[in-house]
Amino acid sequence: MSRGRNRGPKPHNKGQQEALLNLPVSKNEDVEVDIIGLTHEGEGVGRVDGYTLFIGGALPGERVRAKVLKVKKQYGYAKLTELVTASSDRIAPPCEIYKQCGGCQLQHWSYEAQLDWKRQHVVDNLERIGKLQVGEAEGITVHSTLGMTDPWGYRNKAQVPMGMSEEGGLIGGFYARNSHRIIDMDACLIQHDQNDEIVRHVKAIGRDLGVAAYNEETGEGLLRHVVVRVGFRTGELMVVLVTNGSKLPRVDAWVEAIRAQVPGVESICQNINTKRTNVIFGDVTKTLWGRDVIYDYIGDVKFAISARSFYQVNPVQTEVLYGKTLEYAGLTGSETVIDAYCGIGTISLFLAQHAQRVYGVEIVPEAIEDARANAALNGIVNAEFAVGAAEDVMPQWLEQGVSPDVVVVDPPRKGCDERLLETLLTMQPERIVYVSCNPATLARDLRVLEDGGYRVKEVQPVDMFPHTVHVESVTLLQRQ
Numbered sequence: 121m122s123r124g125r126n127r128g129p130k131p132h133n134k135g136q137q138e139a140l141l142n143l144p145v146s147k148n149e150d151v152e153v154d155i156i157g158l159t160h161e162g163e164g165v166g167r168v169d170g171y172t173l174f175i176g177g178a179l180p181g182e183r184v185r186a187k188v189l190k191v192k193k194q195y196g197y198a199k200l201t202e203l204v205t206a207s208s209d210r211i212a213p214p215c216e217i218y219k220q221c222g223g224c225q226l227q228h229w230s231y232e233a234q235l236d237w238k239r240q241h242v243v244d245n246l247e248r249i250g251k252l253q254v255g256e257a258e259g260i261t262v263h264s265t266l267g268m269t270d271p272w273g274y275r276n277k278a279q280v281p282m283g284m285s286e287e288g289g290l291i292g293g294f295y296a297r298n299s300h301r302i303i304d305m306d307a308c309l310i311q312h313d314q315n316d317e318i319v320r321h322v323k324a325i326g327r328d329l330g331v332a333a334y335n336e337e338t339g340e341g342l343l344r345h346v347v348v349r350v351g352f353r354t355g356e357l358m359v360v361l362v363t364n365g366s367k368l369p370r371v372d373a374w375v376e377a378i379r380a381q382v383p384g385v386e387s388i389c390q391n392i393n394t395k396r397t398n399v400i401f402g403d404v405t406k407t408l409w410g411r412d413v414i415y416d417y418i419g420d421v422k423f424a425i426s427a428r429s430f431y432q433v434n435p436v437q438t439e440v441l442y443g444k445t446l447e448y449a450g451l452t453g454s455e456t457v458i459d460a461y462c463g464i465g466t467i468s469l470f471l472a473q474h475a476q477r478v479y480g481v482e483i484v485p486e487a488i489e490d491a492r493a494n495a496a497l498n499g500i501v502n503a504e505f506a507v508g509a510a511e512d513v514m515p516q517w518l519e520q521g522v523s524p525d526v527v528v529v530d531p532p533r534k535g536c537d538e539r540l541l542e543t544l545l546t547m548q549p550e551r552i553v554y555v556s557c558n559p560a561t562l563a564r565d566l567r568v569l570e571d572g573g574y575r576v577k578e579v580q581p582v583d584m585f586p587h588t589v590h591v592e593s594v595t596l597l598q599r600q
Contacts, residue, residue, distance in 0.1 A: 137597060144169035145188050145196060152204060155182045156236060160560070162225030162589045164200075173198045179207040179229055188378075209233035215309050222297040224310065224587040235583060236320040238591040242559045242581050250563030252576060262579040266440050273585030274434045276416070278308070278315040278348045279400055282333035284341075290326045290333055292346060300336060300398070310587060314346045314384075318359060320345045321381040329373060334364045336398070341369075344393060345400050347368065349425060351416035352435045355465070358387040358414045359491045360401060360427045366392050368408075375409045379406030387411045389427045401428050418442060421469045423494050430463050430487060433589055437584045441555065441592060442470045442582050443529060448596040451475050455525040458517070458549075460510035465503065467555070472503040479522060480505040481513045511539035518547055528553045535561025538568075545572040552597040555582075559591065566595065575600050 145151055145168050155167035155178045164178025166186070175186050183205040186198035203210075210544040213227035215217075226234050243262050246252045253259040268274065280292045283302040293305035307316045325344060334341040359378055361368065366388055368374065378388055388409040391400030405427045413424040416431075418438055426433050432438040445467060449457065451474040451534035459468040462480030465489050472478040472495075482488050482504060489506045506513050510529075527549045529536055535558060544552060552574060556562035566576050574597040581593045 121600035135599050143191055143193075144171045144455055145173070145191060145197075147191055149188045150185060150201070151188060152183065152185050153198075154229055155180055157347060158241075159591075160241065160589060161472065166198075167543075171196070174563060177228070179210055179233075181207045183208070196438050207233075208448070217303055217305055218302050220296050221294050222299075223294050223304070223308065225589050227587045231267065231271055231586065234586065235267045237506060238265045238583060239263075239581050241591060242562075242579060242593055245517060245563040246556065246566070246579070247314055248563070249560055250567040250570075252563065252570065263578065263580045265591070266437075266444075267583045268437060268586055271583070272309050273312055274436060274586065275308075275311045275315065276350050276352055276481055277431075277433050278279065278319055278321050278346075280346045280348075281349050282323075282345060284333050284335075284345045290343070291386075292323050292333075298379045298500070312350050312352070314350050314357065318348045318357065318382050319346055320387075322348075322359065322361075322378065325374065325377045325381070328377070329370055331369075336396075339396055340362075347391075347400070349414060349427075349431075351414050353417040354415050354580050355384055356387075356414035357385045358389065358427065359385060360389045360391055360405075360573065361408075362391045362393055362402070364394055364402075365402065368389045371408060379409065385410065387427075387521070391427055405553040419470060419493075420465060421466075421473075422497055423464065423466065424490065426490065428438060428486065429490055430484075432466065434584045434586070437582060438466070440580045441584065441594060442467060444594045445553055445555055446470060446474065448551070448578075448580075448594060449526045450551060451526070456523065458522070458524040458547075460514065460516060460527065460529045460536075461531050462491060463487050463530070465494050465505065465582065466489075467530060468495060468503050468505070469498060469500055471528065472493065472500050476502065478503040479517060479524075481508060481510045482572050483507070483509050509537070511537045511543055514540070514543045518543075523547070524549045526551045526553065528555065530555035531561075533558040533561065536565045541565060541568045541572075542567065548573075548597055548599060554595040554597065556593050556595065557590065559593065564595065566597070574598065 149572045155164040155166050157165040163174040163176050175198045177200045178184050185202040188198045190197045209230040218227050221351045243254050262343045282292045285291045291304035293303045332341040334344040345362040349358040357542040390406045392404045457475045457478045462468045462482045468478050468480040485507050488505045490508045495503050577596045579595045584592045
């Protein structure tokens with residue numbers, strides 16, 4: 121005999137499910153809705169009788185008609201079909217393939233409105249997730265977002281996936297929204313002009329040489345990505361061909377054609393990636409011609425950039441971001457500083473010019489090799505670097521007598537490891553400077569640090585990626 125409870129008959133279709141849930145909308149229904157906000161992915165947020173609909177392309181302050189595509193218990197998705205009342209901040213996106221490409225999300229919004237929303241996005245996360253008080257007499261100061269004078273052509277690195285057209289020719293561009301279908305393009309408005317020009321040349325060379333692009337579904341084909349890096353200050357150029365195999369047929373013809381068509385190229389590399397993955401780079405990089413690296417500057421610090429180096433893609437705003445980091449660190453020349461998640465030492469070397477001693481830690485061994493090389497390149501002797509997880513290395517430093525006055529953390533999107541936060545509270549530096557690329561995990565971590573005896577003083581959002589939903593910020597915390 122069955123011991124399970126009788127749950128009654130199951131609904132046979134979506135319509136019956138929606139009726140049982142008593143939802144105010146149903147799939148394929150046309151609705152008219154006011155847009156009250158924007159998600160972290162750039163979708164408009166509307167409500168129908170309290171039920172939330174996410175509507176791509178809609179902007180706050182607009183009234184739109186939309187067709188419901190999908191419903192869930194708490195929320196649903198709808199497609200924008202008509203603007204009833206448009207936002208005064210809505211503009212015509214300048215990119216011809218903006219609606220197809222997934223690279224930008226906010227080109228149809230004025231830049232001033234983007235900056236205002238990015239600040240508010242930080243504020244909302246601090247209040248909702250971090251339960252932190254913003255503004256007013258005793259609250260946290262969240263400054264206006266620091267934007268760009270010219271928010272176009274800011275990217276110093278292009279990573280372009282390759283594919284084949286229906287006619288069998290080599291194409292390259294970016295993925296369509298929410299897919300891996302390649303949109304062929306010759307120009308991207310947020311890329312440096314030289315990046316676009318070089319990619320055009322490389323695609324043409326590949327066509328002339330009869331090169332087949334890699335096919336994700338079959339695992340066959342040779343050319344996976346073309347990666348181009350440009351030094352904004354030096355003008356030096358690097359071209360990387362990411363291939364599905366170690367053998368590059370007609371390699372001399374590739375090198376000769378790239379050198380002839382790309383003035384200023386200093387490095388031509390091949391990266392080998394034979395894995396069935398959407399990760400761009402493989403583990404092996406060969407230099408086909410020229411140097412292994414190109415050089416560029418952040419402020420007056422010179423950096424060697426290899427094919428796989430992590431290096432901020434917006435060098436103009438990187439100086440703004442690091443300048444604010446330096447300001448919040450409040451260095452006088454006598455401090456000991458720890459830079460957690462130090463990467464190739466970009467922040468560490470920036471700070472070392474103003475501190476007595478800087479310790480950088482990073483879990484990626486190749487990044488630490490780059491950091492040490494970059495310190496030597498600039499004659500900086502008061503910075504040292506260790507490989508490992510920050511939450512493991514920092515307690516060892518503490519046992520060795522390293523007592524930091526300032527700790528800078530610049531974690532990935534997932535935020536700080538819980539053990540790292542515990543380590544910070546044990547070390548008790550006078551100031552913590554938190555560089556964040558994700559307002560949600562920033563707010564979560566700030567709550568922990570506030571509960572552990574620190575006070576969040578101010579937050580400065582910085583627009584590193586205009587026309588996208590991404591926002592970076594620098595936060596100053598002081599020990600109470």
